[in-house]
Amino acid sequence: MNPFSFRRLLMQEDLNFLLTNRVPRRALTLFMGWYSRLRSPMLTRVSIAVWRCFTDLDLSEARQQHFNSLHECFTRELKPGARRIDPDPQVLCSPCDAIVGACGPVQAGQVFQAKGFPYSTAELFGPSQDASAFEGGSFITLRLTSAMYHRFHAPTDARIEHVSYLSGDTWNVNPIALQRIERLFCRNERAVIRLRTRQGGHPLALVPVAAILVASIRLHWLNVLLHLRHRGPHEWPCQEAVSKGQELGWFEHGSTIIVFAPPGFTLAAAIQTGTTIRMGQALMHLPSHA
Template sequence: MIKVYDRINNSYEEELVAGKGYLEWIYGSPVGKNITNLIIKKRLFSKMYGVFCDTKLSSTRIDAFTKKFNIDMTITQKKINEFTSFNDFFTRKLNPKYRPINNNKNILISPGDGRLLAHKNIDLDNIIQVKGLTYSLRELINNDTTAKNYKNGTCIILRLAPTDYHRFHFVDSGIPSESHFIKGNYYSVNPVALKTIPKLFCENKREWSIFKSDNFNDILYIEIGATCVGSILQTYKANTIINKGDEKGYFKFGGSTVILFFKENCISIDDDILEQSKLGFECKVKLGEKIGIKLQ
């Protein structure tokens, strides 16, 4: 059972996990682990499933999926019968009025919908994946020079479950750089997998870029692919001015993760998020929601 913290109601709730039994089997049993390493983590498996999710036939899954996981379709720009495939639904856009952006320049917002962890004063060689498992930023981005800039800084990890809105956004105005691509595997980013695969984020396909933020210094943006994620698609234009809340990109089908690194003494994450992160619980957040403030 995966528990997440509801910031609004100050309570914990059980996460409805798509394919829960399947995940527990492939990452928890000897046979399942062997199949994962032989087939499921491979690019071909996710690519083939991604191709299916682009077909019209896959759209027949949408209605049952939304009902099973209580997905609110009243906030989407398209009506449920207007989606042409499951990926069309999965990459759905929302009506902006349901995700208002806090434009106070001193307020740090969530880059998307999902479950959030945060860590401050990070050790670049021992960033927490889960209790007992760590990874290094240098391994994550394969760039030691850039990694050193974030010594003693803060990182936030936003996990997007398959049921979430799967577009990610800029947390401030500024100028983004081009994206760097790193090939890798396609492990799930669900906590079930994070507890069993060492350095999972460093194993998976990923992209990273530097965002020259107007108010929070240079932010390192990292997007992590996962099982059945057909693509990480960047929709922004590099080296041009963007506004706070503008879309940066989106994931095709599958759970995915966005990680942001901030330099030392730039931001202060909200106390409830830091406290829950220490306890090992993710906080449910939405795009545009306040998650921290600028350090003056």
Template sequence: MIKYYNRKTKNYEIENVAGEKYLNWIYSSPVGMSLLETIVKKKLFSSLYGSYCSSSLSRKKVNQFIKEFNINMDEYENNAEDFKSFNDFFIRKVKKTSRPMDMNKNSLVALGDGKILAYENIDLDKVIQVKGYTYSLRELINDNDAANKYENGICIVLRLCPTDYHRFHFIDSGICSETNKIKGHYYSVNPVALEKVPRLFCENKREWSIFHSDNFGDVLYVEVGATCVGSIIQTYSPNQRVERGSEKGYFKFGGSTVILFLEPNKASIDEDILNHSKEGIETAVLMGETIGKVIL
């Protein structure tokens, strides 16, 4: 059971988790953990399932998934019958009118839909993965020089569950560097898994880049793959100017995570998000929503 905070209703809600019984079994039972280590976390397993989700055979899953998780298709560019496969549906594009972007240059916005945790004044060697578990930013990106500038800065973790819009965007105008790719495993990024696998973000496949933003300094983007995520697709053009809200990329099928690191004294996070993060409770956000502000 995953409790999160809904900012709109100011209530706590329970997430409807896709494959919840499977996740609990895999990450809690001896047999499940054995399968996890020998099969499920391997690239081959995710690649095979990803291939199925990209085939026409998977198209029959679309309507069932929409109904089971009450996905409002009015928010998206295409109708359910337009998709040729489950992955085609999974990477659906949202209508711009459904995700109004806060264009105030002093506003820090959410890079995508999902549940977030945010921390200020971070220790690079003890970045919080989930309450009770930490990891090292230097190990996460395998680059000490790039990591060092984020000491005492901000960390924002956006978890995209399988029911979410799975494209991620730039939080400001600016120029983004080339993407660095790091091979790894394919553990789930669901909180159930994060509580069972120490340093999970440092174990999984991941990609990172530096976004030289106009208003928030150098922002480190880290995209983390997960079980059944066939690919992390970067759609931006490196070293070319982008505008706030422009698409950076998307994940194919599976829950995934994007982690942002901001330099110290560049921004502050909204109090409701910070307070809930301290309690280990995620906050639901939509792409373009204000989550903080620049420090002037």
């Protein structure tokens, strides 16, 4: 069976859901974390070749072309200038390469992971965080596939004020799972990163959500790796100034970042469900009076 036919087989919904969810998710995720760090150039080349049977992996933009482990490939840096950061201070740029999932308003404390599948912002943010600042505002779900660039960046000049870590499950976050598992993002391991824009002092939130085979989120300014074995702390008050486009951390495979903005922010014209975007591209526009 050629790689294209194999991918088509895996896209059948029932089979895809079975293979990526009805499995020992935690055990597979911990195994993948161990396996990805094995330092062997030959094993890494073979693993990347197998990986390419499942995805359209393109390493042409990677700063490094030879890898000693899968971890090095998953968390690869890009060549200088590979991504353009929108310079307009009124633009909130995408923090990552992604496919746009659900997006729209935050209404009555709810948003949608897929059509007919709402979830609560209060549950997503966890008991220590108040999500009311985003009522009437906007959200955008950004899904990173396994083949994409996995680092994420500051969407604007801002100050990071708080991080909450919520341990959880490792369900797949692909569209098939999102249409079947209620409140999926609220079940999975995630971090809630609260920011305040330097221009206008607007609150923002980035919520990186881990998934099967990922479940590791690196946050540079805290010098911490959040994963299934993390036992604490779970709350980090902080006052970290970041510049637009500055690297904040990475996922170790691929997953999702949900971006929340308060009332007054508007979605960029190109942002529609299913659109593929790149880090640095316009995501939202700040209020015009900012």
